[in-house]
Amino acid sequence: MNRGMLTQSLGSSGITVPSIGLGTGDRFWDSDISFSEKVNLLKYGIDLGLNFIDTAEGYGHGAAEQIRDDLCAMGLPAVIVASGAGYMYSGDGPTHHAVQDVALMRTLPNMAILNPSDVASTIAFVKEGCSRRAGPTYVRIEKGVLGAIYPDGHDFSRGFSVLTSGEDVAIAATGIMVHMALEAAEKLTASGVRASVVDVYRLKPVDAQALMAELSRSRYIATLEEHSVIGGLGSIVSESAADYGRATSIKRLALPDKFAFSYGTREWLHAQDGLSSELVAKQIARWVTGK
Amino acid sequence: MRTFDNADRAAQTRFLMDKARWVRREVLEAAATAGRGHLGGTFSCTDLFVSLYYGGVLRFDPRNPRWPDRDRLLVGKGHACLALYAIFLDLGMISRKRYEEYGRDGGTLGAQLDITVPGVEYNTGSLGQVAGVAAGIALAAKMDSRQCRAFALMGDAELYEGAVWEAIAFAGEHRLDKLVCIVDRNRLSVTDVVGDDGLFKDFATKLRAFDWDYYEMDGHSFPEILGVAERLKTANKPSMVVANTVKGKGVSFMENEIRWHHAMPGPDQLLLARKELGQAN
Amino acid sequence: MTPQIDMRDAFFDEIYEIGRSDKNVVFLTDDMDAFSLRRFKADMPGQFINVNVAEQGMINTAAGLAMCGKKVFAYGIASFVTMRCYEQIKVNIASMRLPVTIIGVGPGFSFEFDGPTHHGTQDVAIMRAIPEMTIFNLSDTSVASRAARLAYMSEGPVYVRLDKGAFPILSQEDEDFLTGFRVVKPLADINIVSTGYMTPIAVSVTEELASRSLDVGLVDLYRLKPVGDLFYESVLAVSERVVTLEESASTGGLGTIVCELLADHGRPIRVTRLASKDKQFVSYGRRSWFHGQNGIDRASVVNAILSGK
Numbered sequence: 001m002n003r004g005m006l007t008q009s010l011g012s013s014g015i016t017v018p019s020i021g022l023g024t025g026d027r028f029w030d031s032d033i034s035f036s037e038k039v040n041l042l043k044y045g046i047d048l049g050l051n052f053i054d055t056a057e058g059y060g061h062g063a064a065e066q067i068r069d070d071l072c073a074m075g076l077p078a079v080i081v082a083s084g085a086g087y088m089y090s091g092d093g094p095t096h097h098a099v100q101d102v103a104l105m106r107t108l109p110n111m112a113i114l115n116p117s118d119v120a121s122t123i124a125f126v127k128e129g130c131s132r133r134a135g136p137t138y139v140r141i142e143k144g145v146l147g148a149i150y151p152d153g154h155d156f157s158r159g160f161s162v163l164t165s166g167e168d169v170a171i172a173a174t175g176i177m178v179h180m181a182l183e184a185a186e187k188l189t190a191s192g193v194r195a196s197v198v199d200v201y202r203l204k205p206v207d208a209q210a211l212m213a214e215l216s217r218s219r220y221i222a223t224l225e226e227h228s229v230i231g232g233l234g235s236i237v238s239e240s241a242a243d244y245g246r247a248t249s250i251k252r253l254a255l256p257d258k259f260a261f262s263y264g265t266r267e268w269l270h271a272q273d274g275l276s277s278e279l280v281a282k283q284i285a286r287w288v289t290g291k
Numbered sequence: 292m293r294t295f296d297n298a299d300r301a302a303q304t305r306f307l308m309d310k311a312r313w314v315r316r317e318v319l320e321a322a323a324t325a326g327r328g329h330l331g332g333t334f335s336c337t338d339l340f341v342s343l344y345y346g347g348v349l350r351f352d353p354r355n356p357r358w359p360d361r362d363r364l365l366v367g368k369g370h371a372c373l374a375l376y377a378i379f380l381d382l383g384m385i386s387r388k389r390y391e392e393y394g395r396d397g398g399t400l401g402a403q404l405d406i407t408v409p410g411v412e413y414n415t416g417s418l419g420q421v422a423g424v425a426a427g428i429a430l431a432a433k434m435d436s437r438q439c440r441a442f443a444l445m446g447d448a449e450l451y452e453g454a455v456w457e458a459i460a461f462a463g464e465h466r467l468d469k470l471v472c473i474v475d476r477n478r479l480s481v482t483d484v485v486g487d488d489g490l491f492k493d494f495a496t497k498l499r500a501f502d503w504d505y506y507e508m509d510g511h512s513f514p515e516i517l518g519v520a521e522r523l524k525t526a527n528k529p530s531m532v533v534a535n536t537v538k539g540k541g542v543s544f545m546e547n548e549i550r551w552h553h554a555m556p557g558p559d560q561l562l563l564a565r566k567e568l569g570q571a572n
Numbered sequence: 573m574t575p576q577i578d579m580r581d582a583f584f585d586e587i588y589e590i591g592r593s594d595k596n597v598v599f600l601t602d603d604m605d606a607f608s609l610r611r612f613k614a615d616m617p618g619q620f621i622n623v624n625v626a627e628q629g630m631i632n633t634a635a636g637l638a639m640c641g642k643k644v645f646a647y648g649i650a651s652f653v654t655m656r657c658y659e660q661i662k663v664n665i666a667s668m669r670l671p672v673t674i675i676g677v678g679p680g681f682s683f684e685f686d687g688p689t690h691h692g693t694q695d696v697a698i699m700r701a702i703p704e705m706t707i708f709n710l711s712d713t714s715v716a717s718r719a720a721r722l723a724y725m726s727e728g729p730v731y732v733r734l735d736k737g738a739f740p741i742l743s744q745e746d747e748d749f750l751t752g753f754r755v756v757k758p759l760a761d762i763n764i765v766s767t768g769y770m771t772p773i774a775v776s777v778t779e780e781l782a783s784r785s786l787d788v789g790l791v792d793l794y795r796l797k798p799v800g801d802l803f804y805e806s807v808l809a810v811s812e813r814v815v816t817l818e819e820s821a822s823t824g825g826l827g828t829i830v831c832e833l834l835a836d837h838g839r840p841i842r843v844t845r846l847a848s849k850d851k852q853f854v855s856y857g858r859r860s861w862f863h864g865q866n867g868i869d870r871a872s873v874v875n876a877i878l879s880g881k
Contacts, residue, residue, distance in 0.1 A: 091327060091394070091402040095416025095663050103701035104658070106823045107694035109852040231701045235828050238835035242827075242843035249838025257703045259667045261405050264396030272397075363639075406668055412639070417663045423629050424664055427636015434598075434618065434642075441636070454660070457629030465621075 005049030017130070021052040052079065052130070078136045079129030085115070085140040085175060086226030086255070090266040094259040101140065103231025106204055110135025113204040116142070117178035120150040121201055128156070142176055149178065149199070159202035160211055166194035169288050170218035172211075174200045174233050177224045180270075183277030184224075184284065193285050200233055208240035215241075220288050222251040224280060226270070229254040251287055253280060294347065300514065303346070307513045310381075311341040315541045316568045317377035323561055325394025327402060329370040331551035332446060335477040335536040337374050338511050339444065344378050346513065348520040349442065353382035356409040360439045365425045367445035368475060369403040369415020370553075376400055376408075384409045419452020421445060422472055426458045429470035429529070440469045448480035450490060462529040463502035470529040475510065477538035481552050498531045510534030542567055579735050580677065582713035584608035586720035587645060591616050597724070598637050602630045602648045604677065609647075627653055631660035631674075638670040643724060649683070650676030650692030650733060654699055665729045666704045672730075673723040679709070679733040680769055680819030680848070681862035688852045692733070697824025699731045700797050706730045707797040709768040712739040715794045718749040739772050742792055752795030753803050759789035759810060762877065766817040767793045767826050769859075770868065774817050777873045788815075788877065793826060804833050813842040815877055817868060822847040844876055 006019040022045065082101065089096035105113050112132060114125035122141055129137030149163065150156075163178070164185055173181035178199045185195035196218055200211065215221045215237070223234040234252030241248045255273050262272055270276060274283065295303035314337050322328025343349045343364060350362040366375070373393070380390045385400075385408065392398030399407060403416040413421060421443040428441035449455065462470050478485050485491065495505040504526060508515040516534070523530055538552070539545030542564045556564055584606055591597040591612055599612055599620045613620045623630045627648055634644040646653070653676050654661070665672045676695060683690035699707055706726060708719040710733060723730040742756050756771065757778045766774040771792040778790050791807050793799065808814060808830065818826040827845035834841065848866045855865070863869040867876070 093401045093403040093405055093414065093416055094667055095403060095414060100662070100698075100701040103824060104698050107697045107821060107850075109821075109850050228701055228703075230832075231697060231824050231828070234835075235824065235832055238831040239822075239828055239845070241835060242831040243845060248835065248840050250835035252832070252835065259703050261399075261401075261407060263394075263398050263401035268396035414663060414667045417659055420632055420660060420664055423632025423660075424636040424639070426629075427633040427638075428640055429636070430621075430633060431637045431640035431642055435640075454628040454632060457623075457626040458632060461623060461626065461629055461633065 007049075017052045018050050020050060022050060079126060079132075080136060080138045081126065081129075082138060082140050083143065085142065087260070087266045087269045088143060090269050091263050093263065094261060097260060098140075099226075099228045099255050100231065101138075102203055102225075102227050102233070103235075105138045106231065106236075111204060112137040113140070113202065114138070115140045115175040115201055115203055117175055117199055117201060118146050118149040120148065120152050120154060121156065124150075124154070124156050125201070140175060146176065146179060156201065158210070159205070159207050160198055160200040160214070162214060163197045163199055164195070165217075166196040167218050168194040169220040169222055169284055170196045170198060170215045171222045171224055171284070172198045172200050172215060172233060172237055173224040174203060175226060177226050177275075180275065180277050180280060181224050184280040187277060187281035188285060191281070191285060193288055195284070200236075203233065203236065206236055206240065208236075209244045211237070212240045212244045216245065220251070220284075221248065222253060222284050222287075224253045224275075225255075226275075227254055228257055230257050251284065253283065293345070303517075304513045307338075307341055307346055310345050311338050312541070312568055313381075314341060314374050314377045316565070317380075318373040319542075319556075319561075319564055319568060321373050321376070321390075321393055322555065326555060327394055327553075328373055328555070329402075329553050330542075330555075331479070331538040331545055331548070331553075332368060332475070332477065333371040333374050334540045334542065334545065335510070335538045336368070336371050336444065336475040336534075337541070338513065338516065339473060339475060339534055339536075340371075340374050340378060342513060342516040342520065343442070344382065346517050346520065348517070350439070351410075353379075353384050353410070356384060360437060362440045362442060363412045363425070363428055364442045364444065365413045365421040365428075366404060366411075366415055367418060367421040367443060367449050371475075372400075372402065372404045372415070375404065375410070379408065379410050382410075418446070418449040419454045422455045422458035423461070425472070426462045426467055426470055426529075429462065429467040430465060432469045433465075433467060440471060442471045442473060444473045444475065446480075447474050447476045447478065447485045447491065450474060459498070459501050459503065459529075459531075466502070466527070467529045468526045471523055471526070471532060472530070473532045473534060475536050476533050477536045479538045479547070479549050479552070482549070484549075494533065502528055504528045504530045506530065506532045508532065508534055510536035511540055576738050577713050578608075578738055579710060579713055579716045580606050581608040582716040583675075583710070583720050583732075583734055584612065586717040588612050588615075590720065590724050591619055594643065594724075595619070596641060597643045597645070600630050600634055600644060600646045602627055602646075602653065604648050606647075606677070627657040628660050631657045631672075632664055634672045635660070635664040635668070635670055638665070638672050639668075644672045645675060645723075646672060647675040647677070649690060650678045650695045651690055654695040654731070658698060661699075661705075661729070662702050666702045669704050669728045671727055673726070674729070674731045675734055676731065677734045677736070679735055681853075681859045682736055682769070684858055684862070685856045687856065688854055691853060693819065693821045693848050694823075695731075695733070696796055696818075696820045696826070697828070700824065700829075702729075704728050705797055707733070707795065709733045709794055709796050710735060711768050711771040711792050711794055712742045714741050714743045714747065715749060719794070722749065733768060735769050740775075742771060742775070749794075751802055752799060753791050753793045753807070755789070755806075756792050757788070757790035759791070759807065760787045761812040762786075762815065763789035763791060763807060763811045763813075764815045764817055764877075765791045765793055765807065765826065765830060767796060769819055770817045773863075773868075773870055773873070776870055777817075777877070780870065780874050781877060784878070786878070793829075796826065796829065799829055799833065804837060808833055808839060808841075809837070811841060813844070815844040815846065815873075817846045817873060819848060819863075819868065821850050823850050846873055846876060
């Protein structure tokens, strides 16, 4: 809804956004107006059509309570765009690693969580967040160039997409790890283990029943995410399996429950945690074939 | 560690200036080699670091970095780490081998500080925390009647974090005289100017109202820095020291230019920077 | 110790003894009171500080104190002392593995008339995601006083969820509280795993079911992190069906913990997850009323088990 807010196009995405975005770094959360005035300001802005908010994961931690109480409790339709998922800031140590953000955001009622894996999904999810009225949206975005997965105009309403099929193992992946999953699946298929890859781009709300129906088409289920093993996609799928059938054996590939005091490229950090397309393929093959 | 007596102030200033120039050269080379670094914000506080470690301000033993009665320095603006790595190398606290790991895969020196590095007290990266943590240290010192002090070195934009003000209120109320906050007031953040009309308006008045002592100094003048440091020794309140600095100080084309927060010099610029920093006094 | 003692008293009485015996113990509160704390404040004023309403500042102060060898307890309301200062806990306490114990009072719907800001239904999920963190969820006075001691002896960070009220003792005399769980009713094919406030309710559920000729076992998981292999081997590996019962929301608490363990071990049993809904309750009422709203009151739990869902 636009009540006089000036708008412009967001790059070449075709999305129309307000000409003013709201930055939620230091100055927003700790500005010298009172808490309730901040909330009123936010609501007033949103009423006027201000629904484009920039933040980073580190802000989210400190402001999580505010997000919960102010945005979620009051069902304010705001989009929180978070850059720096996982180990993106790979040289900056654990303070900059967004590896608990999904676990955190999952606990917030009415919050939608979207984790795009390419440009088309990134654009679609920001658009979706802008028009979502049921509550705020958290979009975990990437820097740099990822290969295209989806065509423009793809229907993302289901919350997940089957990218390749394979009846031996289903790899549920999200975000940047979808690309690793696809490479791993190729390696697996080449070695005789037929793997499917399911991009679970909407981490909340999840249609758990539909997701489990899809994943259960394969004999084994693995999950792959650039997030702590606690509270992310692996936990979600574990719950879904238990809720809609039987708890089943799930290989949860994720970042360990540890602070990563290592510095290097993102790929190097992944490899330290046993996550590369080759290592993932090996682990899954060993698990599936028992050798 | 070289020490000077009062009659030797001029010699001391020359020594510190040479040391600071050396640190800046090392920072430049390390950043250029790794292809990453926050040069502007590191150069603005280099003279402060050099004063702390070489000017006798910080009670500290490089051979015994965990000495219980040491003064603790907590760095808020941890992205200025390259200056500290150079200093720790020079003081023999880290090896040349470790020093060269900066920017390498699996290297143990990051673009932020962590406590596995001897001399580092706090895992940096999250702004606005060190004032509060240093207040906790100063509180412990007061409880135990110890002489050690807690220094928190922060950027000026960092002062916008609310947690800093919780610490300021707390420290004033509890009269934490062992707490010293130093602000690297280079008047630039990543994207903007940190002017004199907002948070920093009437800053001295604001801090004094919280029962802090307030000092302001030229953050690039060693005599001034050491003069303030001397006065800090007899503090009976927490101290806020605002050091007026220049982002990118020491390299003419970087000075006061916002882009040098994390920009890297091109080949010609690197040559020019080296030339400027190579000049002996 | 008799069942008449309020859990907070049991916990803080132990803290008092600990503070008395060790001058390095410091107790911080963000303006949260407790009757049994007043003795600590009166008798050990040098070790007690009210930082006022500043959760982030409190955690930062705790960190600085702990860096200097103090054993710190930091006390606040569960929903605030976890989420408001989450980053401070993560970076300033946990990443440096400092021995600070955070005490959150008001788990679940303990604060009945203060609205959703006071509901401690997300704190378990978020604290679980922090490495190095130990989490105790107290269900009676015996585990309360023992947890105070264990927290004090811990070399790393601890989060304790502290409830109000008197709860019957659930342990045997010889319980050492080192395993993180205790079997309250002997294990059967169907076992309830509950935690905190819900365990006494689960006891009455098992009694109701027994009167209907269905024997179910009951395990109280009082340590939600870490949950060791022993719990899996002793409880999940021998259950045909597990019912998890918690007051936290379904997004990341006890139910999730159990599902993860089953997934990791590949044990294909039926799980019934009973928890609060993933919903903001802008409502006011007694705790039992909230349970009714969420299907975790005694009658609903009995039905859920009997219906075999």
